[in-house]
Amino acid sequence: xxxxxxxxxxxxxxxxxxxxxxxxxxxxxxxxxxxxxxxxxxxxxxxxxxxxxxxxxxxxxxxxxxxxxxxxxxxxxxxxxxxxxxxxxxxxxxxxxxxxxxxxxxxxxxxxxxxxxxxxxxxxxxxxxxxxxxxxxxxxxxxxxxxxxxxxxxxxxxxxxxxxxxxxxxxxxxxxxxxxxxxxxxxxxxxxxxxxxxxxxxxxxxxxxxxxxxxxxxxxxxxxxxxxxxxxxxxxxxxxxxxxxxxxxxxxxxxxxxxxxxxxxxxxxxxxxxxxxxxxxxxxxxxxxxxxxxxxxxxxxxxxxxxxxxxxxxxxxxxxxx
Amino acid sequence: xxxxxxxxxxxxxxxxxxxxxxxxxxxxxxxxxxxxxxxxxxxxxxxxxxxxxxxxxxxxxxxxxxxxxxxxxxxxxxxxxxxxxxxxxxxxxxxxxxxxxxxxxxxxxxxxxxxxxxxxxxxxxxxxxxxxxxxxxxxxxxxxxxxxxxxxxxxxxxxxxxxxxxxxxxxxxxxxxxxxxxxxxxxxxxxxxxxxxxxxxxxxxxxxxxxxxxxxxxxxxxxxxxxxxxxxxxxxxxxxxxxxxxxxxxxxxxxxxxxxxxxxxxxxxxxxxxxxxxxxxxxxxx
Numbered sequence: 001x002x003x004x005x006x007x008x009x010x011x012x013x014x015x016x017x018x019x020x021x022x023x024x025x026x027x028x029x030x031x032x033x034x035x036x037x038x039x040x041x042x043x044x045x046x047x048x049x050x051x052x053x054x055x056x057x058x059x060x061x062x063x064x065x066x067x068x069x070x071x072x073x074x075x076x077x078x079x080x081x082x083x084x085x086x087x088x089x090x091x092x093x094x095x096x097x098x099x100x101x102x103x104x105x106x107x108x109x110x111x112x113x114x115x116x117x118x119x120x121x122x123x124x125x126x127x128x129x130x131x132x133x134x135x136x137x138x139x140x141x142x143x144x145x146x147x148x149x150x151x152x153x154x155x156x157x158x159x160x161x162x163x164x165x166x167x168x169x170x171x172x173x174x175x176x177x178x179x180x181x182x183x184x185x186x187x188x189x190x191x192x193x194x195x196x197x198x199x200x201x202x203x204x205x206x207x208x209x210x211x212x213x214x215x216x217x218x219x220x221x222x223x224x225x226x227x228x229x230x231x232x233x234x235x236x237x238x239x240x241x242x243x244x245x246x247x248x249x250x251x252x253x254x255x256x257x258x259x260x261x262x263x264x265x266x267x268x269x270x271x272x273x274x275x276x277x278x279x280x281x282x283x284x285x286x287x288x289x290x291x292x293x294x295x296x297x298x299x300x301x302x303x304x305x306x307x308x309x310x311x312x313x314x315x316x317x318x319x320x321x322x
Numbered sequence: 323x324x325x326x327x328x329x330x331x332x333x334x335x336x337x338x339x340x341x342x343x344x345x346x347x348x349x350x351x352x353x354x355x356x357x358x359x360x361x362x363x364x365x366x367x368x369x370x371x372x373x374x375x376x377x378x379x380x381x382x383x384x385x386x387x388x389x390x391x392x393x394x395x396x397x398x399x400x401x402x403x404x405x406x407x408x409x410x411x412x413x414x415x416x417x418x419x420x421x422x423x424x425x426x427x428x429x430x431x432x433x434x435x436x437x438x439x440x441x442x443x444x445x446x447x448x449x450x451x452x453x454x455x456x457x458x459x460x461x462x463x464x465x466x467x468x469x470x471x472x473x474x475x476x477x478x479x480x481x482x483x484x485x486x487x488x489x490x491x492x493x494x495x496x497x498x499x500x501x502x503x504x505x506x507x508x509x510x511x512x513x514x515x516x517x518x519x520x521x522x523x524x525x526x527x528x529x530x531x532x533x534x535x536x537x538x539x540x541x542x543x544x545x546x547x548x549x550x551x552x553x554x555x556x557x558x559x560x561x562x563x564x565x566x567x568x569x570x571x572x573x574x575x576x577x578x579x580x581x582x583x584x585x586x587x588x589x590x591x592x593x594x595x596x597x598x599x600x601x602x603x604x605x606x607x608x
Contacts, residue, residue: 036461063493065494067486068453071450071454071456071491072454072494074457075443075453075455075458075460076460078435078457080388080465081461081464102445102446102447103443103444103450103454
């Protein structure tokens with residue numbers, strides 16, 4: 001069962017989605033998966049080095065060399081291993097897009113790309129460290145599965161689920177500690193939207209750290225008598241087109257919310273589905289085609305409009321266009 | 323049984339194989355009216371030595387044999403020499419050769435993994451082969467292969483060494499102590515835009531490789547017996563990754579290509595040029 005939090009349950013402490021990675025690797029290795037994990041000099045931040053504690057022969061760091069890491073991952077996968085390769089989302093795919101394109105996607109290698117520190121919520125390091133375009137790059141590769149967890153529980157479920165198949169995955173994790181949405185656990189199904197709230201006036205589709213504020217936005221809308229459906233669209237590719245089509249038919253207005261450029265991410269994928277199957281008014285909450293900057297991550301989310309208030313306003317705009 | 327190398331050809335048979343490979347190269351690029359004959363002709367003896375000189379342990383009847391040696395073309399545009407060699411080795415029928423680069427063919431313009439069987443890695447974007455080899459070597463190590471099983475031979479172009487990823491891979495191969503890897507440098511001194519020394523100097527390339535902790539051999543890349551011996555020596559070394567630097571001529575075996583190597587990087591010969599090329603290859607001119 002994939003039930004979202006209920007207020008009656010005690011709230012677990014906030015956790016970053018990236019914190020799920022190291023423990024998940026250890027769990028997979030202990031369960032007997034033939035995994036190998038690679039890092040590129042950021043292993044303390046990705047958590048990949050946790051595997052080295054119990055399984056030292058299963059973890060390698062290649063130094064600050066992402067292109068090398070990706071082709072090494074492909075070579076390892078060609079010998080039958082399930083390979084996890086981790087870095088920051090700005091460097092992977094940023095430093096190694098062509099290696100991912102040719103060696104992972106075209107060869108359809110069993111490599112799971114763990115891209116930590118996605119989005120502007122990296123915070124103080126500023127624009128060069130803030131990936132706002134990685135989902136656009138990764139979803140444009142044929143055969144690549146692209147997923148974004150909304151909390152550490154979902155991140156764990158995704159990382160473990162990825163080991164069950166031999167396809168390439170891009171799993172985007174984040175730096176900040178977030179409230180847990182799936183307090184009762186998460187059975188993650190690739191390519192399936194998870195409906196967290198039902199409603200008939202508008203559908204709010206979110207991924208990653210925008211899921212929790214989107215739930216809050218639905219609560220605000222409910223107080224105003226507006227019924228908002230909330231979908232956690234954790235899989236950007238393959239997109240759950242049926243859920244989008246159904247939402248368009250049943251609610252007639254759509255809002256997408258994501259920590260990514262409004263070009264090329266979740267909103268673009270949803271818009272494509274709407275345009276082809278069931279045109280409906282749609283609004284986006286996302287980064288409006290500009291780079292990030294330094295600042296505390298919460299201040300950055302405010303500055304770039306990645307808030308519950310923005311989702312509420314977008315919902316009203318979408319409904320007004322019906 | 324898929325346990326060891328195909329029987330090694332004798333010296334005369336190796337020369338004969340080289341002729342057949344060269345013939346396929348010019349015929350293939352003539353049929354396609356595109357492709358890369360120059361850098362394929364320069365690597366002909368390298369591939370003949372690998373597949374017919376008793377160097378690489380492989381089995382055309384079982385291309386996925388787990389403990390096979392891997393031959394990886396990093397300079398992934400030099401497909402004519404790969405397809406010619408694999409067809410001659412029995413991986414697929416030589417009848418397929420004229421389909422090179424046509425729509426729907428197994429014989430893609432640049433190498434595509436397992437297409438046809440025997441192609442170990444997709445390439446064409448330069449500089450990725452040595453990194454891939456590092457991954458394969460780590461995998462073979464984890465799988466507990468015996469010291470002499472699962473060797474990896476990577477054919478690298480000299481223009482390709484402009485790509486920085488090669489040096490990341492060279493650094494990591496020695497860092498991880500991956501003795502199974504042998505790089506084979508097709509040192510033909512020409513790249514797409516012209517003479518390598520003018521475009522981006524890589525010398526002293528052997529010293530650079532040695533400084534990164536590799537064993538280095540230099541050999542005449544058109545003396546097929548010498549190439550074979552150097553590769554067998556490299557294969558037997560279990561202390562460090564090895565590189566065999568093969569001094570070659572781009573377009574070797576076809577006079578008008580060898581005399582104008584920059585002009586024959588990426589195009590196919592005309593009907594008349596094909597006839598001349600086949601005559602010269604048959605006569606063994608160079």
